[in-house]
Amino acid sequence: MTVLSAELAFAGGRWVEGVEIRHEGGAIRSVKRVRGAGRGRILLPGLVNAHTHLELTWLDGLVKPAPFTEWASRLMEERAKLGPHDLEGSLRDGIGRSVAAGTAAVGDFAWLSQNDALRQSGLRAVSWREALGIAPGRAEDAARRALGFLEKKTSTWSPGLAPHAPYSCSGELYRRLFREARRARIPFATHLSELREELEYLRTGRGPFREMLDRLGRDAGSWSPPRRRPVAYLAALGVLGGATAAHANYLTAPDVALLRRFRSTVVWCPQTHAFFGHPAHPVKRLLNAGVPVALGTDSLGSSPTLDVRDEMRAAVGKGLPLNTVIRMATEFGARALGLRKSGRIAPGWAADFSVIGGGSPQEVLSGPVLDVIVAGRRLKS
Numbered sequence: 215m216t217v218l219s220a221e222l223a224f225a226g227g228r229w230v231e232g233v234e235i236r237h238e239g240g241a242i243r244s245v246k247r248v249r250g251a252g253r254g255r256i257l258l259p260g261l262v263n264a265h266t267h268l269e270l271t272w273l274d275g276l277v278k279p280a281p282f283t284e285w286a287s288r289l290m291e292e293r294a295k296l297g298p299h300d301l302e303g304s305l306r307d308g309i310g311r312s313v314a315a316g317t318a319a320v321g322d323f324a325w326l327s328q329n330d331a332l333r334q335s336g337l338r339a340v341s342w343r344e345a346l347g348i349a350p351g352r353a354e355d356a357a358r359r360a361l362g363f364l365e366k367k368t369s370t371w372s373p374g375l376a377p378h379a380p381y382s383c384s385g386e387l388y389r390r391l392f393r394e395a396r397r398a399r400i401p402f403a404t405h406l407s408e409l410r411e412e413l414e415y416l417r418t419g420r421g422p423f424r425e426m427l428d429r430l431g432r433d434a435g436s437w438s439p440p441r442r443r444p445v446a447y448l449a450a451l452g453v454l455g456g457a458t459a460a461h462a463n464y465l466t467a468p469d470v471a472l473l474r475r476f477r478s479t480v481v482w483c484p485q486t487h488a489f490f491g492h493p494a495h496p497v498k499r500l501l502n503a504g505v506p507v508a509l510g511t512d513s514l515g516s517s518p519t520l521d522v523r524d525e526m527r528a529a530v531g532k533g534l535p536l537n538t539v540i541r542m543a544t545e546f547g548a549r550a551l552g553l554r555k556s557g558r559i560a561p562g563w564a565a566d567f568s569v570i571g572g573g574s575p576q577e578v579l580s581g582p583v584l585d586v587i588v589a590g591r592r593l594k595s
């Protein structure tokens with residue numbers, strides 16, 4: 215049995231002063247109030263970066279803001295120069311930066327890198343294997359490639375499946391991977407309703423995405439636009455249920471209602487949102503409708519840092535209450551990763567904590583990271 219004490223803890227969705235927590239076997243056994251305990255330490259449920267691409271950490275500051283398809287082309291050019299070892303090193307660098315920033319869990323989209331680094335990192339993690347393929351005739355090959363990366367879950371790591379986005383994957387590919395994710399009981403995620411160009415492409419089959427896909431020789435001509443908005447399209451395909459939707463920047467009221475009905479979780483990436491200059495994110499409408507919204511950094515291709523607290527500061531800067539933002543970065547993040555009994559400080563829940571120096575709630579955003587604990591194990595000290 216290990217004992218953790220703190221001056222202040224965010225336990226069960228509220229602040230508790232003076233706490234002593236006992237944990238064993240990776241789970242919290244008891245939470246007790248003890249006057250004067252743990253001076254100068256704030257205990258949070260483990261902070262979750264619910265959407266990132268750690269293998270792209272080497273992009274740090276390399277790609278400047280531009281319209282999305284230009285940015286994506288630049289990113290692909292840069293990526294083509296890298297070998298597999300560089301990518302693994304980049305992933306490890308991303309893991310190191312995440313832990314240093316106080317992150318306990320990550321939802322990582324992986325395209326080329328192997329699972330090993332995250333699986334062995336001690337972080338709680340989902341490696342969402344990305345798939346790409348707009349041509350319906352290529353769905354089977356694209357699915358098989360992604361499925362080839364699936365490995366057995368561990369106590370802290372799980373594989374997941376992630377068709378990249380509605381503008382880069384056919385409905386056939388979405389359906390195939392959704393079925394596999396359900397069968398294997400692993401999380402399913404996608405980029406969704408992120409871009410104006412995406413809405414146009416799904417409505418008309420034309421625009422910058424069509425031009426980019428043609429340039430890349432992706433046989434986009436064999437794909438018929440669904441003539442729906444992205445969320446309604448995925449709902450009609452039958453792949454929205456329980457899905458984790460990264461970004462969801464452009465939403466109508468019916469889109470929000472669908473996300474609620476299908477119990478999806480949205481991941482908002484405030485710094486990346488600002489990088490691309492999107493209009494205000496519908497985070498408040500989503501939360502009011504009962505859709506959980508988690509926070510993510512996305513990759514260093516569009517975000518200046520991999521620090522979830524930078525995203526939290528940005529969210530508070532947009533007028534969200536601090537306690538709501540903490541729930542987004544912990545409890546809702548855990549939900550985005552499909553974790554059960556994780557994201558709260560309460561008996562029976564996972565012993566995952568981010569420990570920050572300080573003694574008042576405001577210091578959560580400014581205090582130094584003292585410790586990261588996952589399944590009862592210290593990752594940083």
Ligand SMILES: [Zn+2]
Pocket residue numbers: 265266267323405460512513
């Ligand atoms: Zn992303």
